[in-house]
Amino acid sequence: KAGVTQTPRYLIKTRGQQVTLSCSPISGHRSVSWYQQTPGQGLQFLFEYFSETQRNKGNFPGRFSGRQFSNSRSEMNVSTLELGDSALYLCASSSGFIDEQYFGPGTRLTVT
């Protein structure tokens, strides 16, 4: 069974631009969560989608948004990029509420 895939793996953007990251969960998984990883703050939860609905949201500004499609693939968008948005963005999929979460390799975003 294929694992969680994320595209692109690396991205360089300029302040003020916007970016869209994509995540394809493990086949059959309906829940996708997004996390931001930085050296200073560690791993922080962004949001979780289940069956195309946002089920939970972390403490991030409204510039961070996401969505999930009917095939469970998810995208997250960051608008008006700031230098502090430079991070590794990790996507995790699970089959539902209780199960363990499997992570993708991440997208490394650098904002200059």
Add this chain to the structure above:
Amino acid sequence: GEDVEQSLFLSVREGDSSVINCTYTDSSSTYLYWYKQEPGAGLQLLTYIFSNMDMKQDQRLTVLLNKKDKHLSLRIADTQTGDSAIYFCAERTAGYSTLTFGKGTMLLVSP
């Protein structure tokens, strides 16, 4: 609020056992996880334990949970150089899918 604490660094020699410790504050935590992250990679789920268990063993890995003290540990037997990585402890509260992570423990295994 929820908080997960880990020591930042552990150095061991190849063949020794490694013990990585974690404490958490959320008394309603029902699942506790250990993830491994190698340089440039995502998180690899190593093992997890339900809060009603005291111990779980999986090959070289042993997880011990002291629910009274809210203390979790991961023991790696016969540590190898390939075990060098950052290890994250995470907790999940019942009814929620969100994971709260510690800052990670960097394990360095020397030959």
